[in-house]
Amino acid sequence: MSVCRPARCLFSRAAPTTLPKPSPSPLPFSSSAARHHHNRPRSFHTSTPRPARHRRPHYPSIKADDLKLLNQAAQATAPVYKKSELSLLQQQYTPDQLAAIEAAEAVIDRKDLYIQGSLRTDPWRLPYEDDLAEVDPVTDIPDKLSPESIKGKKTFREANALERDEAIARIANENMAKLYPDGVPEGQLSEKDQQRLEEHMEAALMQASMDPRAVYTGPNQKALDTLADPRHSRIYADLPRIENRMMRQTRRLASDEEEDPRQKRLLKYLDWDKDKLKQIRTKTLVVHGVTNQTRMGKIQSMYFLTIAGNGNGLLGVGEGKSVEPEEGKKQSVMAAIRNLRPVPRYENRTIFGDLEKKVGATKVQLFSRPPGFGLRVQHLIFEMARAAGLHDLAARTPRSRNKMNVIKATWEALCNQKLPDEIARARGKKLVDVRKVYYGGSVH
Amino acid sequence: MSLVNLAHVCSHLQNASKARLGLTSIPVSKLHVNLMLGLQREGFLSSVTLGGTTPPKPFLLQPTTSPEELETMADTLADEPWHAYPTLPESQDGRKAPPSPLGEERVFDVHVPLNPARRRLWLGLKYWNNEPVLRKMKLISKPTRRIWLTSEELGKITRTRQAGFVKGLTTPGECMFVTTDRGILEARECVERRLGGMALCRIA
Incomplete structure (x- = not known):
């Protein structure tokens, strides 16, 4: 504002703004134009003020038409x-x-x-999509009916020849009516249709002669009808067989699958099923021969060290030794799966802080690393980290690099990590994952 | 400020933790007292008590007010709440003050020898899940080589990076104590207050 401007023009507008809003019942002599002038904010500038941006509502307003x-x-x-x-x-x-x-x-x-409303995609959704409009022959089995539902007498006797022929004719007619709902075609037929009709008649007759209603007869017609009713059958109708090439190739007979008693015992021990066992990946990392010196002489056998993991936080190490190489390997695999232990992982990718473990003369140091670092570790630790599902890790083995001891030390270190919440409980302090706070909890 | 004695304290606390001791004692010095109070603040120690050659009487063995007495105290306070304010020990005439209607005040007194050489600092050690809370305690500055760190370097160290020749605090829950002109503080607190100082020891 220029100094030349008289102070009067400044104060002429200053007074109304400092006052509260004009009262709802304005004085009779104040004109509307004057009130409008009073409501305007006082301007300290010669230029016109920019209009304020309209405030946006918190929620988008939906129009009534929409x-x-x-x-x-x-x-x-x-x-x-x-x-x-x-x-x-x-x-x-x-x-x-x-x-x-x-x-x-x-x-x-x-x-x-x-x-x-949308179709569910979560893992807990029902395994089928069904509006229950159709009857599925596999899942929708008709209700079983008990003999109590049959009214009247339930006595049967064997039909004589006359009764049987009568019943067969009747049942065959019923069957034909089912095959041709619009009536059996009459008159001159083409050769093909004629042949089909004959086939159908033969089938209907055959079915009728096999029907129990043709063999037995009795005074109660309702009881007789139940003989052909599948709801009264002691055994349900067979499940339909799905026949295609895929099924034939994947089908296995019980005799094909050799039951390994050791595997059976392992499954019982773990309380798992075979599918879960198939997801475990095993790898034999150490193989060498060992000798036992006895009175008779040297006995050579093979030693195996195998790791097992599901690639998602489970890791096990197992040893096996036998004169038979196959046997020893199997032993070690089973032991590795039996020894599966959870590996705590930070953000499902790396370890919680640095670890150090010493087994014998071997010392293993493991370091947690940022996302995308990769597994920059020696081959044994690499295999173990991959089996456990660790993706970012560095390691050093500054002392002895005995393979067996490296694996054992790594396993011990990974499984016996000190978790931050446990440390917090022990000290009675509050520990906060700063990374998680910084990224608002959406870290992985 | 003898770092030799501090080194002895460090190894003594490690040994005591490994032996699963509940209470142990260290020689008294201002450095030790302040550092141990810092350790207690960080939750590594359960108690820090000044005492003599014998351990101080545990809290549970000291005389306490009975529940009945507490009840009468609460009743009188409910009726006459002004008794909650402290009274003068002696009135100005020289007469003894009348006994408080709330009952006698219990003060836990620990015997501290007059001879400073006989004083010891008694520390309560902590264990969780059959594991000692304080497992490793190691000097950073040595008696022959003191290490001073600026607040920027301390910031690096607390963010698990190496600064100078001091390794970062990489193991989970690791702490570092620094002696500054504002007293002995934890490294993270120093970073917060932008203080530098001499690094004392690291604890995990």
Whole structure:
């Protein structure tokens, strides 16, 4: 502001702004123009002030028209039952079930269903997609019926020849009616159709002669009908066999799969199934011959050291020794799987701080490293880190590099880590993962 | 400021922890007392008590107010809350003050010998899950070679990087104590207050 400007023009506007807002009932003699002038903020500059940006609402405002469209779309995707549909439902469901369906439909807001409803992708979703509209021959087995549901007498006797022929004719007719719902074709037929008709008739007759209703007869017709009803069968109908090349190739007979008693014992010990065992990766890292000097002479055998891991925080080390190389290897693999122990991992990629472990003359130092560092370690530790699912690690073996001891020391160090929360509990202090705080918890 | 004695204290505390001792004593010096109070603040020690050649009486063996007495005290305080304020020990006339209606005050007194040579600092060691809380304690500055660190270097060290010839604090929960002109402080506290000083020891 220039000094030349009189102070009067500054103070002429200063007074109203310092006062509170004008009262809701303005004095009768104050004109509207004057009030408008009073409400304006005082300007200290000669230039016109820039208008303030409009404040944005916290939530986007939805217009009424859009909301209507949304409601219409929701109605279209999840319509209300019409009367005719309701009567159809009444045929299918009991009144209790219908009431439950209506209550469930009333609970769910259609708009929510339209906006938020989606197919589940989480691992706990049901293993099938089904609106229960069709009958699945595998999963939807008809209800079993007990003999109590048959009214009247339940006595049968063997049918004589006359009765049997009559029954066969009747059942064959029924079967033909099932095969040709529109009636058996009559008149002159083509050779192919004629042949098919004959085949069908033969099949219907054959089926009828095999039907128990043709063999037995009795005074109660309802009881007789139950003979052919699969719901009264002691055994359900066979499950349909799926035949394709894939199935044939992957099918295994019980005789093909040799049951290893040691593996069976291991599975029992671990309380696992075979699929879980297949996910474990094993690798034999140390193989060498050992000799036992006895009175008879030297006995040569093989020593194996195997590691096992699931690549996701489990690691085991096992040893085996036998005169038979195969046997020794199997021993070590089984021992490694049996010895699987959890390896705590920081962000599922590296270790919590630096570790050091000494076994015999071997010392192993393990260092945690930032993301993307990789496994810059010697081959034995590399294999172990890969089996345990560690991705960023550095290591040093400053002293002896005996293979067996390196593996054992690494395993001990990885499994017996001091975790920060345990340290915090021990000291009675609060420890905070700064990295997690910095990235707002979205580290991995 | 003898770092020789501090070295002895370091190894003594390591040995005592390995032997699973509950209470141990070290010679008294201002450095030791301040460092041990720092250790207690960081949760490595359960108690730091000045005492004589015999260990101080444990808290549980000292006379305490009974629950009945506490109850009457609470009742009187509820009725006459002004008794919560301390009274003068002797009135100005020279007469003894009347006994407090709250009952006699219990003071835990620990016998400290007059002879400073006979004083010891008694430390309570901590264990968790059958493991000592204080496992390693090592000097950084040596009697023959003191190491001074600036706050920037300390910042590097607390962020697990090496600074000077001092390795970073890489093992989880590792602490470092630094003696500064504001007293003996933990390295992270020094970084927070932007102080430098002489590095004393590292503890894990």
